[in-house]
Amino acid sequence: MNIIVLIKQVPDLVEELELDSSGKDLDREWLKYKVNEFDDHALEEALLLKEEHGGTVTAMALDGQDIDKALYAAAAKGADRVVKITGLEGNPSNHEAAKAFANAISGMDYQAVFTGVQSVEDRDGQLPVLVAHYLGIPHVSVVSGVKIEGDKAVVYKEYGGGMMAELEVDLPAVLGIQAARETPRYVPVARVRRAMRSTEMEEVSAGDVSGAAAGSEVARMFKPETGQGAEMLEGSAEEVADKIVSILKEKGIV
Amino acid sequence: MKVLVVAEHLNGKLEDITFEMLGKAKELGTAEVALLGHNAKDLAAQLGKADSVIYMDSPELAEFNPDTYSKGLKAIVEARQPDIVLVGNTSMGMDLAAALSVDMGMPLVAYAIDVAADKVVSSLYGGKMNVESAVSTPFIASVLAGSFPADAGRGEGSPAVEEMAAPDFGSVKVRFKQLIEPEGGDVDITQQPILVSVGRGIQSEDNLPMAEELANKLGGAVSASRPIIDNKWLPKTRQVGKSGLKVKPKLYLTLGISGAPEHIEGMKDADLIIAVNTDLKAPIFDYAHYGTTVDLFDLVPALTEKL
Numbered sequence: 100m101n102i103i104v105l106i107k108q109v110p111d112l113v114e115e116l117e118l119d120s121s122g123k124d125l126d127r128e129w130l131k132y133k134v135n136e137f138d139d140h141a142l143e144e145a146l147l148l149k150e151e152h153g154g155t156v157t158a159m160a161l162d163g164q165d166i167d168k169a170l171y172a173a174a175a176k177g178a179d180r181v182v183k184i185t186g187l188e189g190n191p192s193n194h195e196a197a198k199a200f201a202n203a204i205s206g207m208d209y210q211a212v213f214t215g216v217q218s219v220e221d222r223d224g225q226l227p228v229l230v231a232h233y234l235g236i237p238h239v240s241v242v243s244g245v246k247i248e249g250d251k252a253v254v255y256k257e258y259g260g261g262m263m264a265e266l267e268v269d270l271p272a273v274l275g276i277q278a279a280r281e282t283p284r285y286v287p288v289a290r291v292r293r294a295m296r297s298t299e300m301e302e303v304s305a306g307d308v309s310g311a312a313a314g315s316e317v318a319r320m321f322k323p324e325t326g327q328g329a330e331m332l333e334g335s336a337e338e339v340a341d342k343i344v345s346i347l348k349e350k351g352i353v
Numbered sequence: 354m355k356v357l358v359v360a361e362h363l364n365g366k367l368e369d370i371t372f373e374m375l376g377k378a379k380e381l382g383t384a385e386v387a388l389l390g391h392n393a394k395d396l397a398a399q400l401g402k403a404d405s406v407i408y409m410d411s412p413e414l415a416e417f418n419p420d421t422y423s424k425g426l427k428a429i430v431e432a433r434q435p436d437i438v439l440v441g442n443t444s445m446g447m448d449l450a451a452a453l454s455v456d457m458g459m460p461l462v463a464y465a466i467d468v469a470a471d472k473v474v475s476s477l478y479g480g481k482m483n484v485e486s487a488v489s490t491p492f493i494a495s496v497l498a499g500s501f502p503a504d505a506g507r508g509e510g511s512p513a514v515e516e517m518a519a520p521d522f523g524s525v526k527v528r529f530k531q532l533i534e535p536e537g538g539d540v541d542i543t544q545q546p547i548l549v550s551v552g553r554g555i556q557s558e559d560n561l562p563m564a565e566e567l568a569n570k571l572g573g574a575v576s577a578s579r580p581i582i583d584n585k586w587l588p589k590t591r592q593v594g595k596s597g598l599k600v601k602p603k604l605y606l607t608l609g610i611s612g613a614p615e616h617i618e619g620m621k622d623a624d625l626i627i628a629v630n631t632d633l634k635a636p637i638f639d640y641a642h643y644g645t646t647v648d649l650f651d652l653v654p655a656l657t658e659k660l
């Protein structure tokens with residue numbers, strides 16, 4: 100069972116988001132990046148399956164901001180290979196990124212591709228389904244939990260209200276992972292440093308991604324109007340607590 | 354403008370997102386609903402607001418299946434040539450929209466909160482930024498739940514229902530096994546008048562008793578955002594949001610929840626929302642009635658003490 104896990108660096112939303120001078124993108128100069136939280140789950144699920152069934156886990160990403168660190172962290176957690184796709188300039192659309200991944204993956208020996216279910220900046224659609232369609236293999240999104248039974252995977256797809264569908268999928272397939280069965284493992288920085296020295300970073304060219312444009316363009320970005328917004332309660336913890344108590348009393352809640 | 358709305362149904366029931374998109378489609382032009390299923394034609398009777406319904410029946414479409422539904426939808430879009438296709442940005446819709454985009458070479462704009470003939474506005478970055486895309490028809494937009502009022506898409510009427518034969522599905526690579534209902538939890542959060550809802554800001558499982566104590570004082574229960582459930586600090590039955598439960602309590606008090614669209618979907622109709630979050634820019638404050646940036650670890654003990 101060889102599993103390829105796609106990993107993406109996304110802006111850390113704890114930081115303030117500012118626009119650049121074009122007004123069409125974030126000002127990325129000071130932006131802090133972190134691994135998409137769902138990718139940690141995708142990697143965890145892949146590592147759990149490797150522990151159960153053997154095989155390899157390959158972490159793959161497009162070249163870009165802070166990506167080496169993220170790939171080495173995956174290696175430290177147990178990924179056997181780390182692969183960086185090079186040659187896509189600027190901010191590729193998700194269609195282009197998906198085509199580049201499909202180009203790189205199609206020649207490899209693999210049974211499954213795991214991605215995070217979505218990220219905070221996939222304007223032209225979620226990547227797992229795009230990759231699957233470029234590869235011509237089946238896909239399931241919003242997956243929490245995967246079991247392997249021979250050349251098939253049994254997956255749990257989440258709907259609303261805590262409802263789940265159990266689906267059986269022929270491998271190879273692409274799965275958009277929402278949550279792993281276990282909380283994603285943590286590795287200390289020292290282990291990541293060791294992985295940096297002992298792991299070879301492979302580079303693969305993105306290949307031809309023409310014909311995979313998003314088909315739309317960003318006209319502008321803007322912060323959502325805050326509607327009426329909340330009435331902000333100012334003061335110390337004691338003062339704010341008093342204000343909340345009087346609001347609750349006034350509304351007859353306490 | 355010909356708009357095709359992809360109906361979503363689960364367990365024999367049309368989901369709200371269908372009506373939300375149908376209302377918007379009527380605003381944009383003529384609205385046709387694509388209804389795929391098996392012995393599900395009766396559902397068309399609830400689509401009174403539609404100008405027409407195109408119904409595709411097959412045993413292979415009895416339950417949602419990313420493989421057969423994608424192939425069926427592609428056949429419908431090829432036959433009807435709509436200007437705009439509206440799909441839910443939902444668990445089911447995610448498996449359809451991008452597939453259709455590649456199959457038909459049609460642009461896709463996801464996380465749509467507004468749609469017009471030449472532009473789509475998406476809510477990205479966890480609700481912290483809106484992005485307007487310039488598009489031209491034909492295109493696909495996947496619509497975030499709760500963006501348009503469902504009532505605008507509900508109404509009396511009997512739209513013409515046209516049946517279309519399912520295409521040859523070829524070799525089907527995904528098979529539906531069963532639907533798994535959530536296990537009953539200790540507390541039904543949908544029935545609680547007061548919810549103290551904790552998010553990642555609570556930092557550790559060890560801090561949950563603090564929220565429990567506050568909930569007890571208020572006569573309510575503790576609910577949570579998704580990361581708390583994924584960490585297994587609380588059972589799935591306590592999750593509020595897109596893949597959790599929808600709640601409408603008298604009071605929804607959030608502690609350390611940022612207000613991602615997937616969370617907002619589950620609680621925005623609460624009568625009174627009070628948000629505690631140290632980040633003044635957190636989207637939760639757009640939906641809360643009252644808010645404070647006081648640290649929850651200072652506020653909760655003070656508030657519990659005063660109740």
Ligand SMILES: Cc1cc2nc3c(=O)[nH]c(=O)nc-3n(C[C@H](O)[C@H](O)[C@H](O)COP(=O)(O)OP(=O)(O)OC[C@H]3O[C@@H](n4cnc5c(N)ncnc54)[C@H](O)[C@@H]3O)c2cc1C
Binds near residue numbers: 597650
């Ligand atoms: C298909 C899909 C379905 C999903 N379904 C759901 C769902 O049903 N429910 C759900 O909740 N999410 C769901 N999500 C996840 C969602 O996208 C967000 O990741 C999640 O809601 C974030 O949870 P949070 O607000 O607790 O965490 P964060 O976004 O990390 O926010 C934590 C907040 O705590 C604040 N904070 C930190 N420390 C303090 C402090 N000391 N005092 C006060 N505030 C503090 C921070 O400022 C921050 O805003 C889903 C995602 C996907 C892709």
Ligand SMILES: Nc1ncnc2c1ncn2[C@@H]1O[C@H](COP(=O)(O)O)[C@@H](O)[C@H]1O
Binds near residue numbers: 135193215
């Ligand atoms: N540029 C990228 N590099 C690596 N992985 C990506 C990239 N874009 C998307 N992915 C993968 O696809 C998942 C879904 O992201 P999204 O592109 O937002 O749909 C991510 O969590 C990654 O697993």
